[in-house]
Amino acid sequence: MSTLLGSKVRPARRRAFRPAHDALAVCGRNLIAFYRVPRLLVFSTIQPLVFVFLFRYVFGGVAALAIPGIPYVDFLMPGVFVQVAVFGAMNTAVGLASDLQSGMLERFASLPMARSAVLAGRTLADLTRNVFVVALMVTVGFAVGFRTHLGVASFLAAMLLVLMFGFAMSWIFAVVGLAVGDPETAQAAAFPVMAPLVFASSAFIPVRTMPGWLQAFASHQPVSATASAVRALVLGGPTRTDLLHCLAWLVGIVIVFAPLGAWRYRHAMSGS
């Protein structure tokens, strides 16, 4: 009983908040990778920075023509915030796929931990990272001339909405990552999910400038809905419809994709 290597029959520990305890443990482990492998963080910040400069200074002059009344940078930045949150959520696919490939998920499956902790820990870690990325983009936004038209509380609510949207998107990418099973393919597979949502949206350009067939998609999809809600909170104007539209997407995505993710997780563990 006393030896270093030997076995000890332990009483089963009852932990009141085990799912939360385990999810935080896995989340912490995922966060360590972010500061130890800086490329993971750099990748998701360089790209949005390029977009900010591209749209603010290269296309900005043309884009401004489509948006009379407010500076284009004020229209642009809410869209960029939503974009970076979606980019950040793509990491959920890559992270889960590499854990699947490396055998880390098998290790977790043999431990007396909450089954939910793998997915919850992953999406929470990517949410936490998005907090930093969005904060960075807010700083960049103010530096390039972006100004909020309403109060601080309204702006913070908008950023909260952005982060919640990123969290919801994480569940979509969780399904993608578990379905493909290796990080390179996950990166490639996440792109066609992300691209139409981010680019065929009102994130950078008003939907009314697009051809009619594209407008039908672009006006109703979740990135546009979130961008509109965030703009309403940041720039003013009627918020109620946009906000409800956005929240409906958030809840709908999580309700559909969280169980799908759990199902893919069980499937991934029983395959191969």
Place this chain on the structure above:
Amino acid sequence: MGDPAIIVEGLTKRFGDVVALDDVSFEASVGSVFGLLGPNGAGKTTAIRILTTILRPDAGSATILGRDVVHEAPHVRQQIGLAGQYAAVDVNLTGRENLRLIGRLAQLSRAEFRQRADELLERFDLASAAKRPVRTYSGGMRRRLDVAAALVAHPPVLFLDEPTTGLDLQSRNELWDMIRELVADGTTVLLTTQYLEEADRLTHRIAVIDKGKVIANDTPAALKSALGSTVIEFGMDNSVTASRAEHVLAELPARVERDGTSIRLTSNDGTRLLIGAMHLLDGQQLSPIAVEVREPSLDDVFLLLTGRHAEGDQSGTAPSPTADTG
């Protein structure tokens, strides 16, 4: 035989059309080492994945210390440790962080898992590398950390999936000693291996599996006495001389088999057999072009049990040494 720690009954698992496990049954007693011996793809890892609750069987059942691996999986998980080719450590975490994470998830208290991580790092000679990310570790160091991770929660039943594959001789011997120490203390160990020598040195009982089926289940001593302790192989220059040599050697007190141009003799008295064989061959002016005297390998076990060679890529008598500077 003591009380059974692991009872496996009629375990069957299919992946599509492939039958990975076909009606597998065996028992391992408490405080013993049970070996699953077989070539790559025989179903050893599938068996471990089912016994460690990662995978559900299609049919059959298994219990660990009386708990069913499917219906009482949460209980089983509190009694087991897993190390091996598929159970990873996180390369971005340090050695210490890896062990602490496992301890946390094994529901140890903060004080417990911190102390336990340091103890194991010390014991597995990783204390000086404790603060380095695992991606900087050598293969041998990773393997040691992997085994340490399996021991964090003091599990009474330990699963080691090909624990010594890819280890150099010294690391292998150290790991063997550690396994013996664990077992002396009452731990039950189930290990898979492709090496007959490892199964012979370490295990109390061996199940040989092939294409998902148990084709032998015995003590290493019994398996070896059926097999003979020494294998002598003569290579002849063509099948005519090989056939003649087979005929001549048949009178020796050994099992004689011919496979193309090579003739294999198996016996428990290798030295006398070699002298006798050379004498007989010389008397007939038969000169072998190659002679090999060795311990029986997994391949020999398969030839004896199935009449064909082991499938899979390795069948050596010992792990092949690889570079390990750790």
